[in-house]
């Protein structure tokens with residue numbers, strides 16, 4: 891019986907797919923880094939101006955917009971909402987930390 895610990899033989903088809911996945915993952919990281927770079931500036935601005943860390947009205951608009959974009963792009967809108975919620979919650983955590991400084 892073949893052991894799962896054996897090194898799999900090279901698979902050019904899978905390697906090609908994985909090259910694309912790696913490029914897409916790298917682009918996602920760069921885009922997220924850019925988004926957090928700008929939200930850091932927003933957090934500093936909000937802290938200086940005494941504005942609240944979160945803006946639920948803006949968030950609701952963003953979620954609705956992204957859900958619609960997801961449907962158009964054949965992406966699960968529930969997933970897109972969970973993803974942006976996760977990102978925004980992290981931004982709010984950063985904003986609150988900036989306001990405490």
Ligand SMILES: O=C(O)C(=O)C[C@]1(C(=O)O)C=C[C@@H](O)C=C1
Nearest residue numbers: 932943944945946948949978981
């Ligand atoms: O637009 C803002 O006011 C932000 O602080 C940015 C952001 C976001 O990450 O998109 C984060 C928190 C707010 O509740 C809404 C949106």
